[in-house]
Amino acid sequence: MLEARIPSGPIEQKWDKCRYDMKLVNPANRRKHSIIVVGAGLAGAAAAATLGRQGYHVHCFSYHDTPRRAHSIAAQGGINSAKNYRNDGDSVLRLFKDTVKGGDYRAREANVYRLAEVSSNIIDQCVSQGVPFAREYGGLLDNRSFGGVQVERTFYARGQTGQQLLLGAYQALEEQIAAGTVTMHFRSELLDIVLVKGRARGIVTRDLVTGQLDCHAADVVVLATGGYSNVFYLSTNAKASNCTAIWRAHRRGALCGNPCFTQIHPTCIPLSSGFQSKLTLMSESLRNDGRVWVPKKEHDTRSPNDIPEDERDYYLENRYPSFGNLVPRDVASRNAKEVCDEGRGVGPHGQGVYLDFADAIHRLGLQTVREKYGNLFEIYERITGDDAYTVPMRIYPAPHYTMGGLWVDYHLMSTIPGLFVGGEANFSDHGANRLGASALMQGLADGYFVLPATVPDYIAANKLDPVSTSDSAFKAAKAEVKDRIDKLLGVNGKRSPDSFHKELGKIVWDDCGMARSDAGLRKALARIPELRDEFWHNLRIVGTGEELNQSLEKANRISDFLELAELMCIDALQRTESCGGHFRVESQTPDGEAKRDDANFAYTAAWEWKGLDQSPAIHKEPLTFEYVPLSQRSYK
Amino acid sequence: MTFTLKVWRQHSADEPGRFVSYQVKNVTPDMSFLEMLDALNEDLISRQEPPVAFEHDCREGICGSCGFLINGVAHGGQRGTTVCQLAMRFFKNGDALTLEPWRARAFPVIRDLIVNRSAFDRIIQAGGFISAPTGTAPAANAILVPKEDADTAFDAAACIGCGACVAACPNASAMLFTSAKITHLNSLPQGQPQRDQRTLSMVAEMRNELFGSCTNHGECEAVCPKRIPLEFIGKMNRDLMRAAWHWHREPLVIPSLVQLPSAEDSHEQFHEEVRIHEEDQAHVEAESPEPAATRR
Structure with a gap:
């Protein structure tokens, strides 16, 4: 069932060979083919703009009012590229190796190599679009370093790199919309994928303003709908980010890869009250210059500036001398949790550690620090009321990214023929832990370079009969969608959608978050179906389906989270090893690091939907490591 | 509370x-x-x-x-x-x-509190981009950008398109928004080839969308969450003068002719048509004060 279609030959020639073997579509014929792209973030906008420019007719869908709102915009720190501008030992191979190792050997080598290979083209492409990357006085591009690596390969635009890259892709997309090659469908949310003769041939959407359900047919469907961290309710994701598109595709037969691989980002502003609706990320780039510490004494309530140097524990620098504060995210998060569990956490709830800039300000001067991180310090002050130039920041880990997602082959096609998946929505490239500044890289690699090569190949290689939305498959899918919406509206219970979401989030965070145990996961697996049952019997949505109804939108998304959460726990339960962000307390090294079990778990778990209240079936794609030999990760 | x-x-x-x-x-x-x-x-x-x-x-x-x-x-x-x-x-x-x-x-x-801000997208469509099809990019460091220019471009590109500037302006003018995008792209060397046509098209589209004009109240700058300065409107006006002042020669082909759909759809003809069409579009945008209207 799992045919990864990895080209043969040496790793550095695989992508070239793949492209050489591809079939092409004559430029005059391209406009006869239509492509649906769902999502207009980095991967979606880049793919839609590029395929549109190639001459295909692209229909791009977004639930936002404009593509520029996609959550890619909130990425702060930067984007990696193996340019080696610093001459500090970087190369495509080095970026490849860092990413495989950073992902704790649970990613496919061929995919990661391709990512490293095209990383250089991404920077070229973005610069020519006018993305205002940071520059040095000579006019050349500036770099900085990020977690989990020992070279400076991260390109950045102050603390708003995601915004600037997204605007670049957005502008390219707008140009194609003006040229008529891309038709943009705003405020339009995907509610189902339509299969005709076993191939993905269209989607069903709901117009979020009028509530109208529409069918759209095309030759290919591309999903670039982002990750599912909002399953935790409190995460750094935007409020509307959801799993509906990938989950409905999963229910239609697309396998879901490694759903339990989620990333908990170490540097977020700690939770302050029960009303809090989301967590705010402080870019990892801060760890370049900030030093992480907690008091040596437990329950030390002194103000941080009153704690003398010898009573501070710079635990990352002490435990990991060679990487120091720049260890990968999973390691940094786990260590923060550990010191807080020991009672050495800081702040009102003891759930926080300090990130201190005093040394950096002393060494570089206030002006330089302000220039590098000014906007982040501002965000911090606005939320907490503290001035991080004088008092250390308080940070704590928070759900941030999901490495898991729909299983795809080397061409980024899911197990449904004609359904491609790009960006965070797919499972590829990052293994069990994503390195900092690699999400932007992957989103753009998929959108600008991979999908625009593999999607045309699919179109050229397969004889696709024309389909219309009057086909019975479309009618049936639309009727199913309508039923589900009517069912949500008809429950007429007492609890608001948000109250269910909060409760679900707490279950998943407690038992499938930073530390996972057999008992905890079994508890969650008992609790989630109960909550789902209550949801379908006690939900209250005010209003109708034929109007702009934000409660209905939420409830619909939560109904999918309630199913996905269960699969996450099932996946976490079967993987009894620890790897990357997946930390099973039963599997640790003597010094408390994640202990992999390569003999039994060097595979990707791809889950098949078997129906609600049925156990999903697992398919295993074995992972082999020819270029980066398997070894225990060490950042000491 | x-x-x-x-x-x-x-x-x-x-x-x-x-x-x-x-x-x-x-x-x-x-x-x-x-x-x-x-x-x-x-x-x-x-x-x-x-x-x-x-x-x-x-x-x-x-x-x-x-x-x-x-x-x-x-x-x-x-x-x-x-x-x-x-x-x-x-x-x-x-x-x-x-x-x-x-x-x-x-x-x-x-x-309730939700409005339709699609007019902003249409202003961007009129010219708020640098045409750089994927795959044709020169090496990133081949283009030197003085740090000051990169910083100015960044300050302008920080706009989040929220529309507060329009809401605060007594004339409901979108000039702070438009000038931010124009300043971002026109400050960079990569943005120079399309500089004049971009400025003319975006300003024309702004007017077509029924936004008012700037009369120097400065309310937009005061409410802008990204602190986009009023100075960019001055920059935009200067670029508008510059664009109007530049002489562009007449296009060689009559626009209405090439825009007709070709009778046959052969490969070569398609290419020919696209080529002429693009050339011609570039001239129309640079030349006419209302190119966006022509295009739509």
Whole structure:
């Protein structure tokens, strides 16, 4: 069932060979083919703009009012590229190796190599679009370093790199919309994928303003709908980010890869009250210059500036001398949790550690620090009321990214023929832990370079009969969608959608978050179906389906989270090893690091939907490591 | 803390709206303004009343989704802050707060506090881009950008497209928004080839969308959550003069002829058509004061 279609030959020639073997579509014929792209973030906008420019007719869908709102915009720190501008030992191979190792050997080598290979083209492409990357006085591009690596390969635009890259892709997309090659469908949310003769041939959407359900047919469907961290309710994701598109595709037969691989980002502003609706990320780039510490004494309530140097524990620098504060995210998060569990956490709830800039300000001067991180310090002050130039920041880990997602082959096609998946929505490239500044890289690699090569190949290689939305498959899918919406509206219970979401989030965070145990996961697996049952019997949505109804939108998304959460726990339960962000307390090294079990778990778990209240079936794609030999990760 | 909210309720674009008053209790100073509205909505749902519709997404001040007027001030009045980042500690216990959607002819109300800002996208479509098809890019460091220019471009590119500038302007002008994008792209060496046509097209589209003109009130700069300076409007006007002053020769082909669909659809003809069409478009945009209108 799992045919990864990895080209043969040496790793550095695989992508070239793949492209050489591809079939092409004559430029005059391209406009006869239509492509649906769902999502207009980095991967979606880049793919839609590029395929549109190639001459295909692209229909791009977004639930936002404009593509520029996609959550890619909130990425702060930067984007990696193996340019080696610093001459500090970087190369495509080095970026490849860092990413495989950073992902704790649970990613496919061929995919990661391709990512490293095209990383250089991404920077070229973005610069020519006018993305205002940071520059040095000579006019050349500036770099900085990020977690989990020992070279400076991260390109950045102050603390708003995601915004600037997204605007670049957005502008390219707008140009194609003006040229008529891309038709943009705003405020339009995907509610189902339509299969005709076993191939993905269209989607069903709901117009979020009028509530109208529409069918759209095309030759290919591309999903670039982002990750599912909002399953935790409190995460750094935007409020509307959801799993509906990938989950409905999963229910239609697309396998879901490694759903339990989620990333908990170490540097977020700690939770302050029960009303809090989301967590705010402080870019990892801060760890370049900030030093992480907690008091040596437990329950030390002194103000941080009153704690003398010898009573501070710079635990990352002490435990990991060679990487120091720049260890990968999973390691940094786990260590923060550990010191807080020991009672050495800081702040009102003891759930926080300090990130201190005093040394950096002393060494570089206030002006330089302000220039590098000014906007982040501002965000911090606005939320907490503290001035991080004088008092250390308080940070704590928070759900941030999901490495898991729909299983795809080397061409980024899911197990449904004609359904491609790009960006965070797919499972590829990052293994069990994503390195900092690699999400932007992957989103753009998929959108600008991979999908625009593999999607045309699919179109050229397969004889696709024309389909219309009057086909019975479309009618049936639309009727199913309508039923589900009517069912949500008809429950007429007492609890608001948000109250269910909060409760679900707490279950998943407690038992499938930073530390996972057999008992905890079994508890969650008992609790989630109960909550789902209550949801379908006690939900209250005010209003109708034929109007702009934000409660209905939420409830619909939560109904999918309630199913996905269960699969996450099932996946976490079967993987009894620890790897990357997946930390099973039963599997640790003597010094408390994640202990992999390569003999039994060097595979990707791809889950098949078997129906609600049925156990999903697992398919295993074995992972082999020819270029980066398997070894225990060490950042000491 | 307790607040009295007077909220604009409007069911849809075609129905009239009105203010409705609500009491919100148990507000903590650390709550953001939107979290306070979340609490109000939970309360409304429990009373079987439709919750207040408002737009929001990232809640960290970067996506540009959120925004409404609080007591007549866009985003509520804290300098450089979107309403999602505005903490309730900014207000006094017992304050009466009036919430209204952006008011501008170009931004029709969709529901309650949500307006349609698609006009901004159409301004970008008119020329707010640098044409760089994927795959043809020169090596990144082949283009030197002086740090000062890169910084100016970045300051302008920080715009989040929220529309506060339009809502604050007595003329509902979109000049701060438009000038920010023009300054971003026109400051960079990569943006030079399309500089004149970009400026002319975007300014024309701004007018077509029924936005007003700048009369130097400076309200836009005061409410801009990203602190885009008024100075960029001056830059835009200078670029507009420059574009008008530049002489572009007449196009060689008559626009109306090449835009007709060709009778046959052969490969070569298609290419020919595209080539002429593109060449011709470039001239039209550079030449005519209303290129966007021509195009649509």
